[in-house]
Amino acid sequence: MRGGSAVLSRKGGFDVRDLLPPQQAIITFLSRAALLPPRVEAVDLDHALGRILASDTISDRAVPEMPRSTMDGYAIRAGDAPATLRIVAEIQMGAQSHVNVGAQQAARIPTGGVVPPGADAVVPFERVGIDGETIHVKDRVESGDCITERGEDIKEGEHVFSAGRRIGPSEIGVLATLGCASVEVFSRPQVAVISSGDELVDPKAVPEPGQVRDSNRYAVAATLRAMGGAVVHYPTARDREGALEDILRSALAASDAIVLSGGSSVGERDRTPEAIAALGEPGVIVHGLRVKPGKPTVLAAIDGKPIVGLPGNPTSALMILEAIGAPIVAALIGTHVVERPIEAVLDEDVESRRGWTWFVPVALSQKSELWAHPLPLRSSLTTLCARADGFIIIDEDTERLSEGTTVRVHSFTRG
Numbered sequence: 001m002r003g004g005s006a007v008l009s010r011k012g013g014f015d016v017r018d019l020l021p022p023q024q025a026i027i028t029f030l031s032r033a034a035l036l037p038p039r040v041e042a043v044d045l046d047h048a049l050g051r052i053l054a055s056d057t058i059s060d061r062a063v064p065e066m067p068r069s070t071m072d073g074y075a076i077r078a079g080d081a082p083a084t085l086r087i088v089a090e091i092q093m094g095a096q097s098h099v100n101v102g103a104q105q106a107a108r109i110p111t112g113g114v115v116p117p118g119a120d121a122v123v124p125f126e127r128v129g130i131d132g133e134t135i136h137v138k139d140r141v142e143s144g145d146c147i148t149e150r151g152e153d154i155k156e157g158e159h160v161f162s163a164g165r166r167i168g169p170s171e172i173g174v175l176a177t178l179g180c181a182s183v184e185v186f187s188r189p190q191v192a193v194i195s196s197g198d199e200l201v202d203p204k205a206v207p208e209p210g211q212v213r214d215s216n217r218y219a220v221a222a223t224l225r226a227m228g229g230a231v232v233h234y235p236t237a238r239d240r241e242g243a244l245e246d247i248l249r250s251a252l253a254a255s256d257a258i259v260l261s262g263g264s265s266v267g268e269r270d271r272t273p274e275a276i277a278a279l280g281e282p283g284v285i286v287h288g289l290r291v292k293p294g295k296p297t298v299l300a301a302i303d304g305k306p307i308v309g310l311p312g313n314p315t316s317a318l319m320i321l322e323a324i325g326a327p328i329v330a331a332l333i334g335t336h337v338v339e340r341p342i343e344a345v346l347d348e349d350v351e352s353r354r355g356w357t358w359f360v361p362v363a364l365s366q367k368s369e370l371w372a373h374p375l376p377l378r379s380s381l382t383t384l385c386a387r388a389d390g391f392i393i394i395d396e397d398t399e400r401l402s403e404g405t406t407v408r409v410h411s412f413t414r415g
Contacts (some may be wrong), residue, residue: 019290021396022357025299026327029285033301036256038334039187045175048167050228051185052335057161059178062151066096067115071146074106074128074135075119081141087133091116106135115147122146154178164335186334188230192251193221196237196244196262196272197312215382216261216317220310223321224259226413228333245275248307252279257305257332259325260298262312272309276300290396291357293379294320299328306332313379319359319391322412341408342390344372350401352394361388362409372409385412 020028040054069075069091076085080103089099089107091114101107101118109115109122120143129136154160160174167175167183175183200214201207214236221231234251237244237260244260251258260272277283279302286299293316298309308325310317330337344364352358361384362372375388390409394401401407 014288014295016290019288019295020286021290022324025286025289025297026324029299029301029306029328030331032282032285033299033306034282034304035301035306035328035331036304038189038332040184041187042182042184045172045181045183048175048183048185049169049172051167051183051188052228052333053161053163053165053167054184054186054334055163056159057175057178057180059154059156059158059160062156063154063177064148064150064152067150068148069109069111069113069115069122069146070148071122071124072111073109073122073124073146074137075101075109075115075122076106076137076141077101077103077119078121078141078143078145080104081121081123081137082139084134084136087135089116120144120147166335166338188228189256189329189332190232190254191224191229191329191332192232192234192255192258193217193224194234194237194244194247194251194258194260196239196260198239200236200262215314216310216312219314219318219385220259220261220321223318223325223413224329227326227329228335229257229329241271244271245278248275248279252302252305252307255305257328258307259310259321260307261310261317272298273300276302276307276309289320289324289357290355291320291359292353293359293377294324297324299324311379314382315361315377315384316379318385318412319361322391322410323359323393326413339410341410342370343406344370344409346401346403346405346407347371347373348403350374350392350394352399352401354399355396357396358394359391360394361385361391362407363387364389364409372407388412 083104085104085106088105089097091097091107091109093110093113096114097116099116101116107116121141123137123141195214195217199211201211203213207213224231232255234247237247273284273287282301284298284300289295289297294311296311297320300307306328310320326337350360360377361375363375365371375384378384390411392407392409
């Protein structure tokens with residue numbers, strides 16, 4: 001291996017000896033690209049869903065601040081039971097009782113009510129007999145029964161969340177509990193989306209012979225938004241000298257990253273590497289991957305801003321964006337990719353090519369167990385990823401996965 005960026009052989013194709021496997025390509029790119037750190041902004045809690053925390057969350061108080069009942073019942077001294085106890089108070093929600101529960105005494109308490117001084121247990125209503133202003137507790141009661149102790153949920157000064165955590169609905173609830181009405185998050189990176197090729201027309205147009213509607217632009221943009229980016233569309237780069245470079249230069253000045261589909265192979269029309277090289281340093285870091293689909297992928301950076309050149313075939317473009325682009329987007333938004341693959345059983349044999357990594361789309365079905373059905377890998381199909389529930393990764397050392405093999409299915413990014 002002579003370097004991260006593949007050179008072309010004298011026959012006009014990639015020199016396979018210089019192609020990197022996907023994971024090594026990602027590591028090589030991130031180590032050389034020197035990506036700019038993400039910006040930080042404050043957003044209202046109600047608009048924080050899906051954003052990435054930019055600072056650690058430390059609790060300034062205990063939660064709960066005082067012991068609370070987990071049941072409707074009676075607050076008592078555990079050591080008194082079993083016994084007949086006199087009711088001396090009724091605890092109100094949202095208020096602290098100043099009545100001290102003494103020996104042989106009890107206080108009515110609702111779920112969530114603050115346990116009054118003197119009491120160390122709560123007996124549910126259904127476990128007592130009531131006779132006017134007295135209750136009969138027949139069973140033994142342990143100290144702490146039916147009580148959430150002070151700080152049992154969150155301790156004062158506790159490190160609750162770390163920077164880089166994605167904010168979901170449960171995190172929203174915790175942040176609200178901690179009084180975080182405004183949250184520091186990493187800004188969504190502005191990602192320029194560019195398509196390349198004379199054959200591309202707008203989806204509203206009726207294609208002429210030899211033309212195709214530009215599906216990649218919108219599929220790529222939707223994936224980037226689901227990953228956390230803010231998409232800006234740029235004009236299609238037509239097949240004339242200097243066109244791609246002009247658009248890239250304009251996009252680079254106004255965006256944090258660029259994702260380009262098409263124009264990354266080895267034909268005479270494919271000027272992506274030389275266009276990028278004219279923009280600055282370090283330029284192209286990886287050109288070509290030892291992977292199917294997606295061999296002609298380009299990974300580049302200019303002054304800390306990444307440029308990802310995707311293949312033009314629809315399936316290849318989306319598969320590479322999912323498998324290779326996701327860690328780069330995650331770095332831009334201040335987090336990392338969290339893998340949650342699903343285990344399933346292959347329902348037929350899959351063959352690959354030793355020395356190459358294969359991304360194979362699969363459809364899932366539930367029978368006696370979860371089955372994964374490999375779909376025919378046709379990079380030019382626009383419907384393949386839509387029909388798939390995810391993809392499996394066949395590593396370089398494997399030539400065949402047999403029917404009945406348990407595999408890990410990686411989900412596609414969904415909105």
